[in-house]
Amino acid sequence: MKRYVPLIVTAVCLFLTGFGIWAGDAAEVWRYGVTLCLSCIGIG
Amino acid sequence: MERKRRLSQYLFAVLANAYFLFPWNGLIYQGGLKKVCFPGLNCYSCPAATMSCPLGALQNFFATLRPGLRMGLFQTGAYVIGSLGLVGSFMGRMPCGWICPFGLVQDLIYKLPVPKINLWKGLKMGPYIFLCAFVFVLPLFAVDEFGYGSTWFCKYICPAGSLEAGIPLLLMDKELRSAAGWLFVHKMTILAVFMIMFSIVSRPFCRVVCPLGALFGLFNRWSWLQLKFHPDRCLQCRACRTICPTDVSFYNGTDALNSGTCIRCLRCLSICPTGAVSIHFTPVLSGEKNEIKIC
Structure with missing residues (x-):
């Protein structure tokens, strides 16, 4: 069974990615990405 | 191998920071690529960043x-x-x-x-x-x-x-x-x-x-890409240890070759004079299948 762990891990990650896209995570990532992060630059 | 790695690092650094209009319009990039998470540490508030952190x-x-x-x-x-x-x-x-x-x-x-x-x-x-x-x-x-x-x-x-x-x-x-x-x-x-x-x-x-x-690093042990150490070929010359940027010492059994510390720069693989380190890419962990030849 241990031999198939890489395949299982990949399948789980594919599912998480798909679920995340379905739930609107990618749009949210875009929203975070285009908003100037004041914490990152040490102001907010 | 080291030249290829350096080239790859430069290439991805440029790709991740390819928005060169920011000095003129004073804005950070706001295009669709920001939906993608860049697989490296690159701040998304960097004015030139094209992808998200x-x-x-x-x-x-x-x-x-x-x-x-x-x-x-x-x-x-x-x-x-x-x-x-x-x-x-x-x-x-x-x-x-x-x-x-x-x-x-x-x-x-x-x-x-x-x-x-x-x-x-x-x-x-x-x-x-x-x-x-x-x-x-x-x-x-x-x-x-x-x-x-x-x-x-x-x-x-x-x-x-x-x-x-x-x-x-x-x-x-x-x-x-x-x-x-x-x-x-x-x-x-x-x-x-x-x-x-x-x-x-x-x-x-x-x-x-x-x-x-x-x-x-959590995935190192279970990734498709695996490094393999062949003790029978090792001369104990310590070249791999000397060149390793994260000080992984696998030749004497101190660390596992696929431990979470290894950043897989593959310098050990290219410096080993006897080919005691090999690289494999396989979805199923077994045998010597799919060995990648490095030149």
């Missing part, structure tokens, strides 16, 4: 998880964890050695001709502690009265944000300069300490702090 995105998801769930939203960061996991499940921590722009910064500064020191091995748990504490626990549980957390790692630690976003943005914007206070001084001090460390220790940020490296 997975660590920043992940902290934001956790910081807003409670109010989101109350409103019936299921934006849990599964996309960020899944997409990073996909990269990790294929190649483990290889992006740290071949893609990460902040890794390139460390490699270049380490070339300075100053005395070098080794890092205490006990610090190798550091990235996992930073990952748990600053990326998961604090954003999720240290919340205000409305249930919102903060991006603790970005705010108080990340030197990549200070270098790639803080300095250029404050140089460009007078209003941001006037708003800078103690937090900016704190972040600049951390950046300065790391810059000094980069010149005397090999990859100190990757080995002691980087939560993204810790996340990829």
